[in-house]
Amino acid sequence: MELDKIAVTVRPRTPWEAIDLGFTMARAWFVPLWLLWLTLALPIYLLSALFLSEQPIWVIVIVWWCKPAYEPLLLFWLSRALFADKLGLAGTLKQAKKVIPGQLLANLTWRRFNPNRSFNMPVTVLEKLKGKARKKRLAVLGRGQQAGTWLTIAGMHFEIILEVSFVFLIVIMLPEELRWLDLDNFLFNPGRLEQWLQHLGDLLAMSLIAPFYVAAGFALYLTRRTELEAWDIEIAFRRLINRKQARWSGLSAAALLLLFCGGLLSGGYAADATAAELDVREAKTTIQQVLDDPAFGKHKQVTYWKFIGADDQPDAHPEDEHWLVKWIVQLMEGFAQGFAAFGKGVLLMVAGVLLAWLLYKAWANRAFLVIGSLSSARQNRKPKPATLFGLKLESHSLPDDIAGACRQLLQQGEIRQALSLLYRGVLVALLQHERLEIPDSATEGECVERVLAVCPADQGAFFVRLTRLWVAAAYGHRLPDAQLVVGLCGEWEQLFGGVSGHVE
Template structure:
């Protein structure tokens, strides 16, 4: 692993900062992530839905696409794990790698680990480190133990985002329906999706779920990789190791210069020795040129040493490397510490008395309040005690006074509905007359719309159907019939004689309603 090639700034981050780092990696290499994702997942989606259509198991096709998500997660993980070291793979390389890379742990992730809430953190451990057995379990525990809760919460958030995108796609279709038809649209949508869903609607639902997963899943994998990268930085001190590697490179680059200086110094010493043998001189005349030349030769090295000390002092002042911190906490004093503690200075007597009063009220205030309430109840007992008499007496059960009256109507409508309704009205059977008018109106509504209303259709369903009548007068008249019938059937409010006759005349004038 070449840490020098990392394209991110290594430092110890919080878990949420690490999640944001992983998502930023996916955004940076979005093309390299989403292109192979589409080239692999879309054909599998179409193949599974085609088989499901042929076998009438489209729901199973959608379930299999959801269950195979750990297999698809290898795509973004392969890309960002290489791109973080500056080697972003091409689409061809990513597609070729999916044939041989990362299949060994998939048996676990497609069986008992499929519903693991920390899959995003454990997947890089299994696919990138190449360990197994007890060592793999130890690595999973060490790397994922402290961020297990963050990974589980990340999974929950991503699932909620996928559900929100699916619901948003469903309700976005309903935005194109007129507002007055929205109740019927919602009912038809529920029938279409849950009760009597055709195959094309289930295929569309699978496509919608796949689209939501395509948007969210790569970021989910990237966030887990960010947690994994941050945990390795914390445990293995990658940031410190990277600083020392850079320092070693600088020293190695300066080693050749040091060798040249040593060769020059040795040659200089040989020249001085030959000069001394040829012409002896005084001590000052020999050492002064030598010292000046040494100072000139080692001047660069002295400067490097000063720069190194400056860099080391700056590194020690770096808060990322100096992890010391001050933490304060409250601890109870022991008896010896209390005795050794300095005594407080005496205060004024009246202030001490006031403090004692507040302390007594704070300690015994609730008990005093309870005693005052009990005393007040005992004193006022002659007034409120008579009210309590009979409170615990057995209650007398009153039978329900609601009575029902069946409406006896013929199986077929009479030839003259208006005359039959007047006859029932005059004989005192007002509810039967209004029921006959309502039934005749429903039959006429179905005839004018050339449709068949479902058996047991409610008044609200008939009113919604009446909105399709071409004439506004017919819609208003049918709504008036339904309203008068509802008042009589549910509120026991019968119309008067004049209102009933006016309704009959309107129905007769709008030919076809009482035929």
């Protein structure tokens, strides 16, 4: 490792400063890292979509589960770029066979839910440790390190925020006249198209967060090694040696020889050697003074829990255990730790989603939270349309007894006029619903969708049947039987209670 070529300033940092350093590296090298992640993730997404086209939810689950297969190559590229060795996309992909397969099975099974995955990954990918050596190395590096866990939890929340923002962006950008998506259905009851759009948002969110997640974990690893191995001191000494070598390189060998001979002839060498001899106690005092100087170093107090109880039974020798027992113990430990952290993260995500849903509902019903809510809501509602697809909906244009007027028209043989009057009356009656808003540009089908969404089921079913008959009569010139329309008039009186056409 050539520390002289490192592209960042090596110094002791807190874990949060290290995460900030990782974010800085991710911003500087975002494009190659993002392209690497997509190059690995898109084939898995497309293959999953091809074989599981009838179950879209499993497609995105598979892509999410395989994250540990995409991240090692990003870490490998970062480790080279940090030491001034930036590889191209093709050159990095050639190294995939060497970088990704190592311990991939473990990373996709019992280590999958390890919240410290980003911090532990360099030990596996860069140091290539496994088994006991890996476990001991992680025990040393991970002592007192919790920032990696919080990095994972924060990354999960940011992925959810980005995915929800993508959904809101699609819904908000659609014009009212072309809006074919309902936000409630999109979030809580999505269809096939809505599910694929959500998965596209998931894939985009994961690809945007992955470079920051991997780079931040790598920065935590570098900071921990700097603290343990004193990289900053090593680099300072190397630079000091380089400056000394550069200074002395200007002197010729002859000049050095003359100076050395002159020193011997003058006897100064022996005098300096004698003066350099210090008493042992005086040397210890001088060393202690140097160590006590605040500029030399610092003391840090670390508090952690340690089990101090005595174990009655002696521990079994590790070599006496069967390899299968060791593997099962490691598997159970990994799953227990992973599921504990995963459960904590899931609870936090559920709380965040619930809070977002409550805020959305509060905003959607904000008119009812104000004093005088009912009157304010009515005042704030959009005005009812005067006409819909050529039908007049003004109150004064309808008779007081709509059902009676329809029966009279039917007796005169005016089936189309009777059906038109009944359809207009139902529209006017339904528009009294507080939550039902129908724009002037709505079609018959859009009216049906909005009525079914907010009105009672019996009224919605009646409106669906009446709309079918009206569309067939108005556009297909297929008039229904007069007795069928008489029956609809009876249902109108039962469902709407003989509502007058003069609606306030």
